[in-house]
Amino acid sequence: MNSTPQLTKKNVALEVRNLRVVFHTYAGVVKAIDGVNLTVHSKELLGLVGESGSGKSVTALAIAGLLPENAEVLEGEVLLRGKDLLKQSKKELRMARLTDIALVFQDPMTYLNPVMTIGTQITEIFTGNLKIYKDELIQSRLDQIENELRQETDPKKISKLNEEKTKLEIKKQNSSGISKKEGKRLAKLLAIEYLKLVKLPEPERVFKMYPFELSGGMRQRAMIAMALVRRPAVLLADEITTALDVTVQAQILKLIKELRDKVDAAIILITHDLGIVAETCDRVAVMYAGNIVEEGDVIEIFKNPLHPYTVGLFGAVPRPDIEKENLEPVPGSVPDLINPPSGCRFHPRCPKAFERCPKSKPPLIEYKPGHKVACFLYGG
Amino acid sequence: MTQRVEEVPFEPRSVYRRRSGRISEIKYSLYLARKNPLVLSGSVLAIGSILIAALSGIIVDPRSWAFQYPPRYYCWNNPWINWHLQNIKPCPPGTPFYPLGADAFGRNLLNMIILGLPIDLQISFSIVISAFAIGVALGAVAAYAGGLIDEAVLRITDVFFAFPGLVLALVLVAVFGRNLTILTLAVLVVWWPLYVRLTRSQILAEKEKPYAEALKAMGAGRLRILFLHIIPNSIYPVIVQATLDIGGVILTFSSLMFLGFAPSPLTPELGKLVSDGISFVSQAPWLVIFPGLAIVLVALGFNLLGDGIRDILDPRLRR
Numbered sequence: 001m002n003s004t005p006q007l008t009k010k011n012v013a014l015e016v017r018n019l020r021v022v023f024h025t026y027a028g029v030v031k032a033i034d035g036v037n038l039t040v041h042s043k044e045l046l047g048l049v050g051e052s053g054s055g056k057s058v059t060a061l062a063i064a065g066l067l068p069e070n071a072e073v074l075e076g077e078v079l080l081r082g083k084d085l086l087k088q089s090k091k092e093l094r095m096a097r098l099t100d101i102a103l104v105f106q107d108p109m110t111y112l113n114p115v116m117t118i119g120t121q122i123t124e125i126f127t128g129n130l131k132i133y134k135d136e137l138i139q140s141r142l143d144q145i146e147n148e149l150r151q152e153t154d155p156k157k158i159s160k161l162n163e164e165k166t167k168l169e170i171k172k173q174n175s176s177g178i179s180k181k182e183g184k185r186l187a188k189l190l191a192i193e194y195l196k197l198v199k200l201p202e203p204e205r206v207f208k209m210y211p212f213e214l215s216g217g218m219r220q221r222a223m224i225a226m227a228l229v230r231r232p233a234v235l236l237a238d239e240i241t242t243a244l245d246v247t248v249q250a251q252i253l254k255l256i257k258e259l260r261d262k263v264d265a266a267i268i269l270i271t272h273d274l275g276i277v278a279e280t281c282d283r284v285a286v287m288y289a290g291n292i293v294e295e296g297d298v299i300e301i302f303k304n305p306l307h308p309y310t311v312g313l314f315g316a317v318p319r320p321d322i323e324k325e326n327l328e329p330v331p332g333s334v335p336d337l338i339n340p341p342s343g344c345r346f347h348p349r350c351p352k353a354f355e356r357c358p359k360s361k362p363p364l365i366e367y368k369p370g371h372k373v374a375c376f377l378y379g380g
Numbered sequence: 381m382t383q384r385v386e387e388v389p390f391e392p393r394s395v396y397r398r399r400s401g402r403i404s405e406i407k408y409s410l411y412l413a414r415k416n417p418l419v420l421s422g423s424v425l426a427i428g429s430i431l432i433a434a435l436s437g438i439i440v441d442p443r444s445w446a447f448q449y450p451p452r453y454y455c456w457n458n459p460w461i462n463w464h465l466q467n468i469k470p471c472p473p474g475t476p477f478y479p480l481g482a483d484a485f486g487r488n489l490l491n492m493i494i495l496g497l498p499i500d501l502q503i504s505f506s507i508v509i510s511a512f513a514i515g516v517a518l519g520a521v522a523a524y525a526g527g528l529i530d531e532a533v534l535r536i537t538d539v540f541f542a543f544p545g546l547v548l549a550l551v552l553v554a555v556f557g558r559n560l561t562i563l564t565l566a567v568l569v570v571w572w573p574l575y576v577r578l579t580r581s582q583i584l585a586e587k588e589k590p591y592a593e594a595l596k597a598m599g600a601g602r603l604r605i606l607f608l609h610i611i612p613n614s615i616y617p618v619i620v621q622a623t624l625d626i627g628g629v630i631l632t633f634s635s636l637m638f639l640g641f642a643p644s645p646l647t648p649e650l651g652k653l654v655s656d657g658i659s660f661v662s663q664a665p666w667l668v669i670f671p672g673l674a675i676v677l678v679a680l681g682f683n684l685l686g687d688g689i690r691d692i693l694d695p696r697l698r699r
Contacts, residue, residue: 098599
């Protein structure tokens with residue numbers, strides 16, 4: 001955790017600006033997300049924490065353009081490679097999901113097609129979109145060959161690999177596409193490479209297996225491989241460890257942390273577990289009732305939480321190193337988002353609330369470099 | 381049906397795992413079929429009836445159903461056999477050259493059943509396959525698209541559901557003449573809506589499953605999600621229904637024939653053979669029993685096969 005990334009040098013992968021989402025329901029309009037600002041840089045792990053109903057998942061769905069039909073985006077921008085995803089056509093959005101944004105969901109048991117092998121499900125991404133992925137498939141195979149050549153000593157195999165390399169290079173220069181069979185072969189090799197990357201044992205065998213033949217942790221790995229194989233700019237991991245038991249959780253989190261360095265993606269890790277955030281993330285954003293209340297470097301926030309809600313959250317986490325009779329939960333419960341509290345949405349539960357809080361909403365301001373907070377106690 | 385699959389012993393899995401590829405998959409399917417007595421008997425019956433139907437023209441003189449036998453060949457009037465019954469009875473099963481006896485017209489009943497099989501199988505296959513295709517396509521699109529398209533498809537199926545099948549057949553036959561193709565169409569018209577409803581209900585349940593959402597999140601197109609992912613997941617009950625209907629269509633057709641829609645009074649369709657025999661059922665029960673048994677066996681065979689196909693093809697039950 002000592003290597004905090006230098007944010008200024010990195011390029012921004014995804015920027016969410018002033019996002020506001022409401023749900024139209026029978027009971028009324030639910031103001032689920034009220035002005036969320038987020039910036040993620042590539043090769044960065046951002047943790048998005050908050051209790052249930054604070055809008056973490058809705059933020060993710062809004063970024064991917066997968067909100068349910070009764071949702072409406074009132075305003076805001078989701079900038080990915082300089083383009084606003086919210087303003088794009090359905091087809092462009094689909095292409096963005098195909099190539100740039102990947103989601104990994106909570107429950108690996110149900111998010112894989114049960115009657116298709118893992119391999120088919122991964123290679124389908126490429127074989128169904130050969131035109132888009134032609135160059136990438138060929139390039140990745142060339143890289144693989146390059147790697148194999150470095151290790152290979154058998155002259156027969158070396159000549160074979162060289163032969164394949166020249167063939168592929170010719171195909172790369174040709175503007176015409178590659179045949180379906182060739183695409184399938186390359187996709188399979190790439191898929192196996194990624195199954196290896198997520199540390200699945202015997203990737204060639206897993207490739208041929210059906211989801212129900214894998215354990216929960218293996219399925220989650222397969223899902224991560226499936227998400228990463230497209231080389232997305234942003235990976236949204238929505239409570240990926242919730243359905244797994246603790247030892248597997250630890251493995252998956254370790255994997256995610258390792259992958260951050262290997263692939264060129266920004267990872268947003270959505271969770272309600274502060275331990276996971278402390279363990280894996282570079283930066284953390286704390287959400288409460290549709291707002292980001294505090295954002296900053298993990299170490300900074302864990303050492304020096306500013307917002308009363310964040311302080312309350314830490315008070316509610318059991319800690320083995322401090323002897324305490326009772327945990328101190330945050331009093332009250334998540335507000336009704338149909339009629340949210342005026343001003344700062346946390347003020348009815350806030351121990352330090354004063355007269356200014358119900359009147360206006362505190363902006364998210366930079367209290368210290370790399371530490372933003374939305375609370376009147378700290379200016380704003 | 382599931383408990384049979386659980387009985388599959390462990391070691392063939394490893395045999396299967398060692399090899400790979402399509403051939404071993406087929407071998408494994410055959411192995412599963414062999415292990416399952418119901419599937420085995422079902423496939424024997426189904427494949428047997430298909431074989432007999434395919435070879436019926438070779439086994440039996442294909443014109444014998446309409447052949448005008450000289451009077452002396454009629455068991456019916458043969459005083460040599462039936463002298464004591466005052467010539468009112470077709471010759472019984474076991475008569476030389478008449479293993480199942482003679483039918484109401486004095487023809488060889490076994491030959492007539494063999495000639496009837498291809499007619500029945502052809503009709504029921506064409507009806508079930510086309511109803512299946514129409515039903516799955518329309519039902520899938522309706523369920524997945526939802527909204528207006530769904531409403532439109534459902535109302536159309538309602539219209540066809542409301543059609544009285546027999547009256548429709550009567551009208552069509554009156555307009556176009558007695559013809560097996562016309563009758564097939566008449567049955568098909570009232571048959572396909574069932575498949576639309578069935579497929580639609582399956583897909584409505586399936587499309588809400590998380591993996592469909594995950595596919596959407598991966599940028600898969602709507603058609604790809606529907607045809608490559610959702611339909612393969614929800615098709616199994618429809619397949620079972622289709623195999624059940626192969627017997628059902630034969631029975632429906634028999635009732636049409638019974639009501640006198642047969643293209644010719646001599647058509648050896650199985651249902652027609654039964655209905656011809658009804659009037660003699662007290663004196664010559666075999667006229668009803670044997671063609672009826674043939675219908676039952678064919679229907680049973682395809683039913684068992686259909687059930688087994690589900691168990692064998694569905695990868696969730698397969699391994």
